[in-house]
Amino acid sequence: MTEDREDREDRxxxxxxxxxxxxxxxxxxxSTEGVGSQLPAELTDLAAAVRAIERGERPAAPARxxxxxRPAVSRDAAAPSPAPAPAPAPAPVAxxxxxxxxxxxxxxxxxxxxxxGGAPESLAEAAVTALGExxxxxxxEDPWQILALAGIRVDQADGFAKTLLGGEGGPGDERRVxxxxxxxxxxxxxxxxxxxxxxxxxxxxxxxxVGNAEETLKAAVADGLVLVFHVPDESAGARAAxxxxxxxxxxxxxxxxxxxxxxxxxxxxxxxxxxxxxxFEADGSQDWEGAAGxxxxxxxxxxxxxxxxxxxxxxxGAEAAxxxxxxxxxxxxxxxxRAWAVAATEDGRRRLAGAVDAEATATLAGLLSGHEGPxxxxxxxxxxxxxxxxxAPQLDVETAATLVESVPDGARLVLSGDPAVLWSxxxxxxxxxxxAAKVCPQVASRTPDPGPVGELVSGIGFGELAEVxxxxxxxxIVPVRDAGEAVHRTVQLVADSVPRVIGVPPEDTQVxxxxxxxxxxxxxxxxxxxxxxxxxxxxxxxxxxxDRIVHAxxxxxxxxxxxxxxxxxxxxxxxxxxxxxVAPDAVxxxxxxxxxxxxxxxxxxxxxxxxxxxxGDAAQxxxxxxxxxxxxxxxxxxxVVQGVEQALPRVVAEVPARDRTTRLRDILREQxxxxxxx
Numbered sequence: 001m002t003e004d005r006e007d008r009e010d011r012x013x014x015x016x017x018x019x020x021x022x023x024x025x026x027x028x029x030x031s032t033e034g035v036g037s038q039l040p041a042e043l044t045d046l047a048a049a050v051r052a053i054e055r056g057e058r059p060a061a062p063a064r065x066x067x068x069x070r071p072a073v074s075r076d077a078a079a080p081s082p083a084p085a086p087a088p089a090p091a092p093v094a095x096x097x098x099x100x101x102x103x104x105x106x107x108x109x110x111x112x113x114x115x116x117g118g119a120p121e122s123l124a125e126a127a128v129t130a131l132g133e134x135x136x137x138x139x140x141e142d143p144w145q146i147l148a149l150a151g152i153r154v155d156q157a158d159g160f161a162k163t164l165l166g167g168e169g170g171p172g173d174e175r176r177v178x179x180x181x182x183x184x185x186x187x188x189x190x191x192x193x194x195x196x197x198x199x200x201x202x203x204x205x206x207x208x209x210v211g212n213a214e215e216t217l218k219a220a221v222a223d224g225l226v227l228v229f230h231v232p233d234e235s236a237g238a239r240a241a242x243x244x245x246x247x248x249x250x251x252x253x254x255x256x257x258x259x260x261x262x263x264x265x266x267x268x269x270x271x272x273x274x275x276x277x278x279x280f281e282a283d284g285s286q287d288w289e290g291a292a293g294x295x296x297x298x299x300x301x302x303x304x305x306x307x308x309x310x311x312x313x314x315x316x317g318a319e320a321a322x323x324x325x326x327x328x329x330x331x332x333x334x335x336x337x338r339a340w341a342v343a344a345t346e347d348g349r350r351r352l353a354g355a356v357d358a359e360a361t362a363t364l365a366g367l368l369s370g371h372e373g374p375x376x377x378x379x380x381x382x383x384x385x386x387x388x389x390x391x392a393p394q395l396d397v398e399t400a401a402t403l404v405e406s407v408p409d410g411a412r413l414v415l416s417g418d419p420a421v422l423w424s425x426x427x428x429x430x431x432x433x434x435x436a437a438k439v440c441p442q443v444a445s446r447t448p449d450p451g452p453v454g455e456l457v458s459g460i461g462f463g464e465l466a467e468v469x470x471x472x473x474x475x476x477i478v479p480v481r482d483a484g485e486a487v488h489r490t491v492q493l494v495a496d497s498v499p500r501v502i503g504v505p506p507e508d509t510q511v512x513x514x515x516x517x518x519x520x521x522x523x524x525x526x527x528x529x530x531x532x533x534x535x536x537x538x539x540x541x542x543x544x545x546x547d548r549i550v551h552a553x554x555x556x557x558x559x560x561x562x563x564x565x566x567x568x569x570x571x572x573x574x575x576x577x578x579x580x581x582v583a584p585d586a587v588x589x590x591x592x593x594x595x596x597x598x599x600x601x602x603x604x605x606x607x608x609x610x611x612x613x614x615x616g617d618a619a620q621x622x623x624x625x626x627x628x629x630x631x632x633x634x635x636x637x638x639x640v641v642q643g644v645e646q647a648l649p650r651v652v653a654e655v656p657a658r659d660r661t662t663r664l665r666d667i668l669r670e671q672x673x674x675x676x677x678x
């Protein structure tokens with residue numbers, strides 16, 4: 001019935017969905033206890049999947065419900081219209097954070113209702129986590145609220161409702177359509193959108209059997225289920241400029257619909273960024289010009305000057321340009337400021353070593369959790385004067401809002417990153433929207449990445465896949481005919497060719513492929529690489545000491561590591577020098593083999609060598625951003641095992657990225673215009 005985190009990450013970013021299949025679900029693991037013997041057709045795959053999981057098998061991939069089409073990016077958003085007062089109809093249940101300890105009575109009540117509806121009883125804990133202590137009552141009153149559980153599909157929710165309601169409640173049931181509106185917007189968020197166009201959401205409702213989508217959406221807005229935003233239609237403005245529209249007509253608008261969670265996050269983030277701009281006052285006692293003169297490069301000097309005169313700065317550049325924000329932090333500290341640099345990953349933090357004191361660096365997660373960084377002042381703000389955030393494209397809108405809210409008034413914030421890489425796994429495109437809004441100084445690095453790999457990746461960033469001179473075999477292209485040959489050649493490269501010719505051992509070579517499933521996805525590649533590099537019986541939940549793994553304790557996180565051992569407490573890992581113990585029941589959901597990963601899992605990290613695998617069926621999933629991200633993960637060497645042939649240069653030239661519908665850029669522009677008018 002459910003999908004595991006790995007499959008949801010596939011779906012959340014279309015660039016990563018080639019060959020997707022269903023794997024074991026997240027905890028709690030379903031069981032067949034209490035499943036009725038007479039199930040409707042919609043639940044037959046549920047029971048079969050659960051039985052397969054209990055036998056230790058992988059369930060067959062279910063058919064997916066139709067989802068919304070990908071809309072164009074919003075433009076020039078005006079302030080949202082206030083939502084009408086909520087109607088008496090019950091609002092959808094809020095989704096609280098994971099409770100420290102679930103109530104036994106609440107779980108028991110949820111288990112009873114799930115069994116009555118023919119659903120696995122062991123989903124009860126997940127139901128209480130998602131729906132609260134009244135989960136049993138909620139599901140009995142509104143069975144479609146089962147869609148609040150991760151991985152539940154619409155056809156499964158329909159089958160559960162049909163069984164629980166005794167055949168009542170068809171496609172037009174008000175409870176169903178209300179739950180569908182929220183579910184579709186949340187699935188869109190998994191694909192990066194913070195809002196959807198009215199027509200796109202309406203079409204998706206129609207694909208799921210809702211007869212009058214227009215009226216459904218009007219009712220959803222009236223009831224406060226979703227927020228509506230009036231957005232000027234830039235495409236219509238372009239037509240008018242070309243003489244295709246009547247200048248006397250009112251400017252047409254597009255309507256966007258969104259959940260308050262993401263709408264508030266974007267508005268909070270925009271307010272926070274504007275606050276930093278407006279509360280900043282330059283201190284003439286600090287010699288920023290002198291610090292710029294001592295900077296190691298012209299680009300670093302330009303960044304120092306920009307940060308000296310502004311509370312918010314955007315900095316763009318590739319891998320070599322990371323030295324520039326590091327130089328800024330060093331310069332600021334030399335001026336007596338409390339300056340820090342943070343990176344998305346521990347590997348990114350280590351790559352700052354040498355350019356800035358280690359004591360002035362942190363990971364983003366460590367900074368926000370309080371385990372790393374300067375700590376907080378008496379007001380709860382970060383105790384710093386300047387914060388440089390590297391890997392800014394990896395910021396989703398909620399994380400970015402939390403970060404900016406933590407930066408104190410008057411401090412400087414520098415967001416730095418490579419705009420050509422994949423956007424965040426979570427919703428939003430924060431860095432791209434900030435650059436497009438042009439509401440703060442922007443410094444573009446002129447420091448190129450060195451060597452043949454750097455030259456190749458630089459060309460990809462401009463939409464050109466060109467041959468590069470690689471006398472030391474820094475770049476190698478390996479054509480293959482099918483997925484089986486791709487797996488064979490990948491193992492050969494990692495285990496033999498790259499160590500022998502390049503001098504990089506297998507443990508320092510990372511394999512990157514578009515998806516988890518399929519004949520050349522991460523699962524197939526990891527199985528083949530384990531058999532060659534660390535064969536073993538997999539005594540500890542499929543793992544053996546020495547296995548390379550990825551630890552994913554939450555969606556959107558993927559920390560590489562190695563299996564050390566296992567005992568009654570769980571699987572013991574070494575994740576970049578940090579010991580981690582994963583409880584036995586959490587291992588299936590949180591730990592994957594890591595010789596091969598997806599590009600999103602590889603973002604923010606680099607290895608001495610990278611092997612990128614592009615089987616023939618991957619062409620439709622690729623974008624320039626995916627290719628750029630994957631190809632730029634190798635420092636010294638890149639091998640490309642590819643069966644996509646001429647599709648690869650076409651993708652690089654013609655498919656920059658998957659669009660996301662967001663509002664941040666337009667909110668920032670509106671705020672800037674309002675400030676200018678004052």
